Amino acid sequence: xxxxxxxxxxxxxxxxxxxxxxxxxxxxxxxxxxxxxxxxxxxxxxxxxxxxxxxxxxxxxxxxxxxxxxxxxxxxxxxxxxxxxxxxxxxxxxxxxxxxxxxxxxxxxxxxxxxxxxxxxxxxxxxxxxxxxxxxxxxxxxxxxxxxxxxxxxxxx
Numbered sequence: 001x002x003x004x005x006x007x008x009x010x011x012x013x014x015x016x017x018x019x020x021x022x023x024x025x026x027x028x029x030x031x032x033x034x035x036x037x038x039x040x041x042x043x044x045x046x047x048x049x050x051x052x053x054x055x056x057x058x059x060x061x062x063x064x065x066x067x068x069x070x071x072x073x074x075x076x077x078x079x080x081x082x083x084x085x086x087x088x089x090x091x092x093x094x095x096x097x098x099x100x101x102x103x104x105x106x107x108x109x110x111x112x113x114x115x116x117x118x119x120x121x122x123x124x125x126x127x128x129x130x131x132x133x134x135x136x137x138x139x140x141x142x143x144x145x146x147x148x149x150x151x152x153x154x155x156x157x
């Protein structure tokens with residue numbers, strides 16, 4: 001079955017400055033936007049005489065028909081996870097638990113594609129859930145880090 005018939009999920013992490021522009025691009029591209037999630041980063045830096053940039057939006061949608069689970073799942077719309085401060089390898093590295101929770105929406109045996117793989121957190125979450133993973137990264141240092149991280153998951157088993 002081709003991806004056009006089965007459909008794929010899309011997730012875009014974005015801050016408020018680019019939210020409306022990306023939403024417009026998604027609408028004009030033929031993708032179906034299903035909504036916006038929020039990641040409450042909890043421990044972000046304070047802003048002098050202002051508010052913390054504590055929320056990162058996650059725009060989610062599909063290309064093609066929305067893949068279905070055999071058993072319905074119900075996931076939250078707000079995720080509360082601290083940013084990584086002491087073990088961060090990549091500047092925008094997400095907590096593994098956040099990505100594990102988001103990856104639950106992908107049906108069993110599904111494939112997750114991350115075109116900006118960074119340190120490989122999405123791939124890590126996908127593989128420990130028994131899903132397939134495809135990742136791309138243009139920065140050699142991050143590509144090597146992600147490759148080592150994901151390879152080590154296979155060596156543990």
